[in-house]
Amino acid sequence: MSGIYDDGMIEALRNGAASVLPGWGMGPDASVSLLTVSENATFLASDPVTGANLVLRVHRPGYHTRNEIESELAWINALRASDIVDTPKPCVRGDGNLVAEFDQDGVCRHVVAFEFMPGAEPSADEALVDGFFKLGAISARLHDHARQWKRSVNFVRKSWTFDTTLGANPHWGDWRAAAGLDGENTALLEQVCAHLDHKLSEFGMDNERFGLIHADLRLANLLVDGQRLGVIDFDDCGFGWFGYDFAAAISFIELDPIVPALKEAWIEGYRTISPFSTADADMLDRFVMLRRLLLTAWIASHPETPTAQEMGTDFTAGTIEMAQSYLQAEGVQ
Template identity: 45%
Template sequence: MSDVVPSLSRADSPCAIAHAAMALYPPAERGVPRLLCLSENATYRIDLPGGGHRVLRVHRPGYHDATEIRSELAWLDSLHDAGLQVPRPICAMDGERLHHVGTAGMPGRHVVMFDWIDGVEPTPDIDPGSFARLGRITAHLHRHSRAWDRPRDFRRKAWTHATMVGPDAAWGQWQAAHGLDEGARDTVAHAMARAGAELAAYGEDAARFGLIHADLRLANLLIAGERTHIIDFDDCGFSWFMQDLAAALSFFEDHPRMPHWVTHWLRGYETVSHVGDADISVLPALITQRRVQLLAWGASHAHTEQVRSLGPDWNARCVTLCRDYLDGRLARRVGA
């Protein structure tokens, strides 16, 4: 896991809920919550009294309901049973993994505790071989997804063109991004219209569209020696299988090494499952669409350190990527 940052005040809502949640678990599973990450959810490291750690996720309100979260946990259970190394939810004293915890004067939030996975979050200097391992792991996820008989009450979000970059997109409106003049808006709009048309032609049949992780960016990987671990299935949902490759490039779609990452990811994926010509051809549309989805996310999170760390030219580079997609340069970079 990444370095621990100081705990928030007990008066802060997610921190107060994290402390209150400890009472749900057996004494051996209780510890002092220490904030690891505060983004959409609040994620805490729990140092166990007998040694070792756990991870406590305090869900943001209004994003997933209990059925959606239980569906995520059901997929993790099935992936684990199939031999894949994924985070494992921990049962509380009542035998349940999901709880709704509130404190006096504060709205409640869903909480889930997971086991700890050792590893280091990669940087853009990641060894391309790690992307080959990621491609192989992702192919195993997809193979499981295609074959899995999901529970009848299984429900997760669908990540389509409309829900990613449309007027009612789940992460906000890209048009609200700072610094976009009329020309920039026209470029992005044109790119999204073309991407939407390409994806409509590509289609959503079961061979191309299904249950995926949907957020396999560097922050959701842990590297431990020669092993690459996938964490944080909070955004898992239904989308194009190749969307998992687009998401793996998140925030670094215009990085000079991006073509090498794509090549190695595909090489690893092909050791398990076939990638067809149509899958390759649609990658520029998926990559550009994901970047514009992140542009929208950045507009609604402009106050956060994560968005500020992207730099003052990141939005302008989003427009450049859209232009490269429209001009065919992005396709040449990824070999589409």
């Protein structure tokens, strides 16, 4: 592993995470081991004396403020209190706080802890269609809650609009920096962006279409345990189009032949809980294209992560293939 999350950095973060464990009631013999590296570094802490397991998330600096992190946890707690979704409980420290801090070479690193939730990431096979029916219903419940929930005046989360995804102020960097792009293909993707900008502007952002969403319901953030479908990692939750939650759910499998069946199942599941209009359904493929370009930007701006290293230029080639099909389907010359 190289870059910001090289082996030395992982060890420094592991030690930092271990240093704040006592605040969550963990003993001195607790072990801390790396689970995943993506936007943040996630560790599993295990106490051999009590048998307790906690999942620790050490936040990447410069992405979320402490207020944004606390706002995420406030929504999770509200969702849990209303029994909206199966998601791990954020753990309160002995001092009453949900967020810990440690200094890492002069940089303040924020840490949060969640109860461990058992389960496995779903596989992209035929059984996933049933899973997406459940996920559609879960998404509808999340969105209905978001429309009705009275947020604190201090609540703040990022917005996922065209401007902050593919436009002038992108949260995840510029897709134009992606490996494997040449002038011709850059022009193709520029054409897609212009079309998406127009269609999203037409669609609008009224309260029935745009609000607080999970924004990262990809397979890696779902946990199957028997009949239960759990949802984890609200780190990217923010204000966006409700249909974007479907697009995020098929991240990295957009070209799989199973996707049309997943879309149909998601819509069907959604409609068991809440209306989802034909106009909303017609936007889903556009949100998928938006998300794919956003992921292309993320990979370009996070080259040190295992995901980016695994995907490489093949992901950019897939984005170009999708863009060509997208413009053809939209009737754009």
